Amino acid sequence: MPHLAEHVRDVPVNQIREITEAAWNTPDAIVLSIGEPGFPLPRHVLDAGMACLDRDETNYTPNAGLPALREAFAARFREQQHLDIGPERVYVVDGAQQGLHFAMSLLLSPGDEILIPDPGYPTFAMTGRLLHAVPVRYPLYPHHGFQPHIEDIEALITPATKVLVVNSPSNPLGAVIQEDTVRQLVELAVRHDLWIISDECYEAFTFDVPHVSPARFDSDVPGKARVFTSLTLSKTYGLTGLRIGALVCPPGLEKTMNNVMEAIVSCVASPSQYAALAALTGPQDYVATARGHYRGNRDAASRALEAKGIPFLGAQGAFYLWADLSHVSQGNIRAWVRSFLADSGVAFAPGTAFGPIGEGWIRIALCGEQKDLLDGVSRLPARV
Template identity: 30%
Template structure:
């Protein structure tokens, strides 16, 4: 039988990248005691007022059809939120609501690029980004994010990779997996390149509320002279510990949203009104859980750094935001995948290999910061022991 070419473009870009996480879950199901440091699952429950808002809305009959743009109350709340945060007016016609950041980015890229186009994307990158771009038929052009620059994208590296086919500069700030946060000067320089070459800027900002204490956050949406070319995406998944509700949105130029609307209607024809009501409540006031998560994740990142940097050849890159820390294991002579597989099988610790996030993290590991401190300490002890055994040539 014949299949659409998109299935070939996406082969190997889906669940295959999460093979170690899936293996860890299988081992746990079989009764193994695994310390799981793989995915970015929030370490608190969804706030009770949000759950009550969704339940109250369902009981009130808010279970019917919605529309492709989003429920009016939520659209208005998001416009107000971004007007306040970005320091300039954001209209309701600049907002679109979709189920989660992943669906939102799928729709954004489907609206902006197609076969023959190129998208500039930082390497390392979040594991699903390659697939999001490949589904359109466009080509990923990796831009190296270098440790010596704190993994922050550099304008010169972008400019060196632009061709006549380049259409989009894809940013992720705060960044997954590195935890890097772009500074105003970084965005200004990147914006000048985008303007010079008439590029769209797509910015995934789902970790905006999980920036660590003392680190400033800046969005390309802050810059009025970039307003006609910036589209940002976000959701409740991280900031409000609500990944299962799949409630996301994008903000961009009004014309972009009008172009996106028929695609949204074709894909989904609206999200659930009761989830929209819950989201409206959530975005209308500060998250009750984000600051606590940011403090805990920053503390655990510092703990991992103290426990592992300089131990048995390991090095820890300390993040500025988000849910993850990176560990360089290249001194052991293994790839990140080889190290992670051995760590799971012999030490019962599950981490993500850096190779799942692009060639730029070959020989690295990504560790989730969402387990309690004592479990993180135990995991780092096991990681150090595994590295020692490798350096000694003992399996």
Template identity: 50%
Template sequence: MPALPSHIAEMPGSGVRRILEVALQRPGTIVLAVGEPDLAVAPPVRLAAAEAWTRGDARYTPNGGIRPLREAIVRKLSRENGLEVDVEQVWVTVGGTQALHQAMTLALSAGDEVLVPDPGYTTFRMNAAMIQATAVGYVLRAENGFAPDIAALEAQVGPRTRAIVINSPSNPLGVTYPASVIEELVLFARRHDLWLISDEVYERFTWGAPHVSPATFDVDGRVLSVFSTSKTYSMTGARVGWLVTPPGWRDVMLRVQEAAISCVDTPAQYAALAAIDGPQDAVVEAGAHYAANLRAAEEVLTARGFRYLPPTGAFYLWVDMSHVSEGDVEAWCRRFLDDQGVAVAPGSAFGAEGEGWIRICLASAREPLLEGLRRLPSPARP
């Protein structure tokens, strides 16, 4: 049989998924490895999807999504993000994942380089590999609060660098960048004439640090912004996100959307419309639930002497396990799953700088979360 192209055969996999696939085969496992909210989708959102199915509204929509949803997103971006955009800048996608892939497809050619955070979300590197571009990690270090070092970024720009990806609030770190850092990154992209791809999927969950959209600092149309209903509305399986482009891209976006997906599932689009345009009580309740989980988890970790990064956004805890991981945290995570029945995400899945750390998802029921943390081996006390 023919061989797969080398860029596909050699594409990196996800260390998170490797742990999760094993965990899902073992009933009773405490799963803290994946960013899956435990809360139910709000009833009005479920009803909107059901009504679409009931009336048989399951045919093709325009490539960019149904007009009412795109208009609702325009209002949302103005209300919550300080962005004034035209409806033709909003393109409904199959979750934030496709929006990220679409953004990279638009920004990069084969052989180009894209700067991605390290540690950073796994699919940043996977997407680059799929389009035969090269992901170059920019290091986020604990001693710098896991914030980007602009001077180091300057040194990483080469003749093939075409884009930078930023993610605030961050998965896996839970870091939310202040406006000053966001503006610096936009100015950096402008100095080097780079596209800036902004992953804002966790925008609604911040802890004491307001979310800032990079596009608020964009003066020349270089920012591509990625959003999703998945985390905000606990709609991970509905697969509805959106990509916000610079103005004037309608013709090219019609072509790339048609080639990639044609359109997003119609009932899911109506569910997203109900979520974005409807009452936001469920989002407020979700935020309170995650914040309470965070406080309880921090109490356990602090009392047991763990080093961890206090998050300012998203719903993850970044915990140092270097005292037991012996330089291979993924192997340790597999042993921990086998021995203790708890699945956590190895930090190395998010880049080389994640070695020795693990990511814990806080978006679960309280007691399983705390029990999983209690089973972590404590650092030796002095």
């Protein structure tokens, strides 16, 4: 049998899926290891997707997506970030992960280096490796509140560095990058002639702080702009299974974007696009309800961790808490979460799923029922 390509053999196991699948096979487990919104979808969103099927509107759409949906994404981005973004810069993608792959496919050649956050979402590294690029982790340290420091990133830049990945609000940290730091990251990219891929999956969920996109500080001149923005409706509207998002590109790349989109996926399924259009343009009650639920869960879980003396990062966004279990993990948090699941019936994501700096930490998903969340957190061993 022929060998698989070397870059595929080297793709690591996603430790989030590893513990979650173990939990799914554990009777009565409390699964706090995966970020899956738990609210029923709004009826008008379901109806829009089903009406598309009823009309038998199941042919190809344009590569970039339905014009009305592109405009709806652009309108939301304009409103939130106060930018003059037209629909011609919006490409409807098959979920944020496909959008990240799309952007990296455009920007990375074999051997190029891509700067990714540590801790950061696992597929940043996985996707880079699949494209024959070299992921280089830039540190987000606890003593800096897990905020990026320009000096730390700049020290890692080499002639091979081509892309800087920014993620705010952060998965797994729940951290939101401060506006001045966002501006400095764009200035850093200009200084070293880097592209930026900004993963903004959780942009709808911040608490008492604004979400600021790097696109705010980007040039609007073709040839000088450098920010790609990855958006998704998976978290905002709970459409995880419909696989729908958008990639906002710098001006002047429309023809190339169409060509690459055709080679990757051609176009996104039309029922998902119509459901997404209904979500973006219809009532926004779902988003407000979800934000309130996540905030309430954050506050309740924070109080429970404080009562146990367990250090954690106060989440400013997304729907995760990042907690320090180094007092019991003995330097191997991946093994500890497996043992804890077996002993207590509760699954948390190990911090090492997100990079070496995550050793000793766990990510707690806040998106489920508060009763289950507090039950799970109550079983954590207190820090004496």
